Amino acid sequence: MRFEGTKSYVATDDLKVAVNAAALLRRPLLVKGEPGTGKTVLAEEVAKALGAPLITWNIKSTTKAHQGLYEYDAVARLRDGQLGDERVHDIRNYIKKGKLWEAFESPVLPVLLIDEIDKADIEFPNDLLQELDRMSFDVYETHETITAKERPIIIITSNNEKELPDAFLRRCFFHYIKFPDRDTMQAIIDVHFPGIQKILVGKAMDIFYEVRDVPGLKKKPSTSELLDWLKLLLAEDMPLDVLQNKDPTKAIPPLHGALLKNEQDVMLFERLAFMARRQG
Amino acid sequence: MFFNFLDELRAAGINASLKEHLILLEALDKDAIERTPEQFYYLSRSVFVKDEGMLDRFDQVFNKVFKGLLTEYGTNPQEIPADWLRAVAEKFLTPEEMAKIESLGSWDEIMETLKKRLEEQQERHEGGNKWIGTGGTSPFGHSGYNPEGVRIGGESKHKRALKVWEKREFQNLDNTRELGTRNIKIALRRLRKFAREGAAEELDIKATIDGTARQGWLDIHMRPERRNAIKVLLFLDVGGSMDPFVKLVEELFSAATAEFKNLEFFYFHNCLYEGVWKDNKRRFSERTPTWEVLHKFPHDYKIVFVGDAAMSPYEITHPGGSVEHFNEEAGAVWMHRVTNTYPATVWLNPTPEAHWGYSQSTKVIKDLMNDRMFPLTLDGLEDAMRELTRKH
Numbered sequence: 001m002r003f004e005g006t007k008s009y010v011a012t013d014d015l016k017v018a019v020n021a022a023a024l025l026r027r028p029l030l031v032k033g034e035p036g037t038g039k040t041v042l043a044e045e046v047a048k049a050l051g052a053p054l055i056t057w058n059i060k061s062t063t064k065a066h067q068g069l070y071e072y073d074a075v076a077r078l079r080d081g082q083l084g085d086e087r088v089h090d091i092r093n094y095i096k097k098g099k100l101w102e103a104f105e106s107p108v109l110p111v112l113l114i115d116e117i118d119k120a121d122i123e124f125p126n127d128l129l130q131e132l133d134r135m136s137f138d139v140y141e142t143h144e145t146i147t148a149k150e151r152p153i154i155i156i157t158s159n160n161e162k163e164l165p166d167a168f169l170r171r172c173f174f175h176y177i178k179f180p181d182r183d184t185m186q187a188i189i190d191v192h193f194p195g196i197q198k199i200l201v202g203k204a205m206d207i208f209y210e211v212r213d214v215p216g217l218k219k220k221p222s223t224s225e226l227l228d229w230l231k232l233l234l235a236e237d238m239p240l241d242v243l244q245n246k247d248p249t250k251a252i253p254p255l256h257g258a259l260l261k262n263e264q265d266v267m268l269f270e271r272l273a274f275m276a277r278r279q280g
Numbered sequence: 281m282f283f284n285f286l287d288e289l290r291a292a293g294i295n296a297s298l299k300e301h302l303i304l305l306e307a308l309d310k311d312a313i314e315r316t317p318e319q320f321y322y323l324s325r326s327v328f329v330k331d332e333g334m335l336d337r338f339d340q341v342f343n344k345v346f347k348g349l350l351t352e353y354g355t356n357p358q359e360i361p362a363d364w365l366r367a368v369a370e371k372f373l374t375p376e377e378m379a380k381i382e383s384l385g386s387w388d389e390i391m392e393t394l395k396k397r398l399e400e401q402q403e404r405h406e407g408g409n410k411w412i413g414t415g416g417t418s419p420f421g422h423s424g425y426n427p428e429g430v431r432i433g434g435e436s437k438h439k440r441a442l443k444v445w446e447k448r449e450f451q452n453l454d455n456t457r458e459l460g461t462r463n464i465k466i467a468l469r470r471l472r473k474f475a476r477e478g479a480a481e482e483l484d485i486k487a488t489i490d491g492t493a494r495q496g497w498l499d500i501h502m503r504p505e506r507r508n509a510i511k512v513l514l515f516l517d518v519g520g521s522m523d524p525f526v527k528l529v530e531e532l533f534s535a536a537t538a539e540f541k542n543l544e545f546f547y548f549h550n551c552l553y554e555g556v557w558k559d560n561k562r563r564f565s566e567r568t569p570t571w572e573v574l575h576k577f578p579h580d581y582k583i584v585f586v587g588d589a590a591m592s593p594y595e596i597t598h599p600g601g602s603v604e605h606f607n608e609e610a611g612a613v614w615m616h617r618v619t620n621t622y623p624a625t626v627w628l629n630p631t632p633e634a635h636w637g638y639s640q641s642t643k644v645i646k647d648l649m650n651d652r653m654f655p656l657t658l659d660g661l662e663d664a665m666r667e668l669t670r671k672h
């Protein structure tokens with residue numbers, strides 16, 4: 001069982017090593033990187049490649065660690081008690097399983113994605129230490145201990161909004177998805193748009209890397225933005241000479257909405273174009 | 281196994297422990313990788329480094345520890361092997377010899393000859409003046425002398441078989457943070473006052489039992505969750521003597537913005553006067569009158585000043601003392617107004633506490649603050665937060 005990338009996902013060598021080591025030792029893999037470099041997609045592709053079901057736990061600012069284990073719905077039980085429902089005698093009817101429980105109980109080995117762990121409260125990772133280490137937890141209401149049949153493969157993504165505690169990090173493998181270089185980017189584009197005109201891609205990539213190099217951009221466009229932009233260029237049937245147009249007074253690339261997501265960045269480009277016009 | 285590696289990593293400030301070391305050994309034991317240096321590099325990197333800022337440092341350590349052991353690997357015969365180029369000796373040249381070298385030809389010719397030599401040459405070579413090697417007068421190789429020579433090695437334009445860890449691709453991510461933002465956040469957590477606000481999502485057991493007993497039927501009460509309702513107003517000193525502390529203050533600021541939902545900030549220079557601003561680029565055009573701040577934010581806001589309080593004492597005590605403009609009222613008057621309006625006020629000073637005694641203005645500010653000045657260290661921060669949460 002080895003992950004070698006898939007038809008729709010280009011994995012670099014270092015990423016493969018990290019994924020395979022984490023999968024073999026069954027330790028969580030923590031993935032960081034710029035937004036849009038394919039952190040979440042990685043889990044989907046790993047699951048696809050290994051033929052394992054994917055269980056996704058999306059973390060929000062209000063998510064608590066115990067919600068991943070289980071939740072006890074006391075309100076429903078009280079209501080049922082008032083209505084005289086038979087179910088009320090068994091507390092298990094009111095325990096809702098969380099994603100971690102689901103992963104522990106899965107009949108086939110699953111991939112568990114804990115997405116954007118840094119969104120939650122700063123103590124959140126610490127609350128999950130024991131559970132991720134032993135891969136088991138107690139249910140106080142029923143005095144059960146839930147233990148994983150087989151330690152699931154866990155992939156955790158983080159956008160670096162909050163720093164994670166050391167004790168948590170020590171238990172993980174870590175991979176930083178760096179922004180793809182031109183060759184990797186070419187491979188990624190080939191995977192997503194097979195048969196696309198080579199010249200178009202070349203020109204588009206020139207513009208793309210130029211945009212990324214402009215100092216002072218608030219949000220640099222990333223892989224997913226490049227793919228969206230290419231899709232748009234194709235859909236609009238943009239003539240090639242528009243891209244080839246090296247006129248600095250038109251510094252804003254065509255259909256820039258897909259690349260620049262911040263009005264300050266668009267302003268920056270307009271200013272650059274204005275300055276170029278004044279000089280010329 | 282690899283203890284040396286672990287020690288070097290720790291010496292370089294990478295926070296690696298026995299735990300990681302054991303994971304690495306376990307992975308090797310289970311054959312997680314193919315047995316090549318590249319794969320070993322990727323594996324150990326993913327085990328030991330947990331912060332992209334440390335990747336560059338890891339590359340350097342890896343290079344240092346394993347350099348001697350791995351040079352044989354991956355040197356493609358078409359590319360120039362590094363050990364030919366290792367500096368062994370520098371040969372001192374006479375002027376005649378220099379002239380001889382110059383005669384060899386122009387840049388293009390040298391490159392052309394280089395290609396040919398490469399095809400001919402099969403083994404390591406030192407000295408001499410035709411083959412590629414070190415310490416010779418041939419234009420190829422390094423540490424030799426030749427005005428038209430091509431430097432072959434790390435800085436050369438010619439492609440050498442650079443190994444991944446030698447590329448040091450993560451160079452610009454390295455950041456040495458002494459006081460991590462996480463530590464600051466933990467210290468700021470002291471400043472929490474939970475209040476129930478917003479949508480009712482949680483079962484209020486006490487009220488439910490109470491209601492049920494009173495009504496005779498099940499009476500469910502819900503209540504909003506507890507959230508941190510503390511309100512903070514931050515005044516940051518910028519410019520001049522504060523420049524060395526910019527990094528520290530930035531960290532405090534980023535930790536604070538993440539920790540508190542109700543956080544407002546303003547900038548000032550040296551001492552608080554009648555105007556503050558939010559954008560340093562437009563500090564002269566977009567000022568907020570300090571009166572407006574005092575009137576806008578209720579008295580339950582916690583006030584935190586951050587500044588080194590290093591200035592001429594006149595800047596605090598005298599009208600017109602400001603270095604930037606003519607202030608009608610003395611800084612001390614404004615400081616009094618703030619401390620009178622907001623009972624919970626502290627001053628955080630990034631200069632070490634031991635130095636405070638040498639600066640007269642620091643003493644004046646400290647008196648104005650009724651001694652509520654704390655050093656900008658983790659301990660100082662905790663004391664400051666304790667002071668702010670004290671009942672006033």
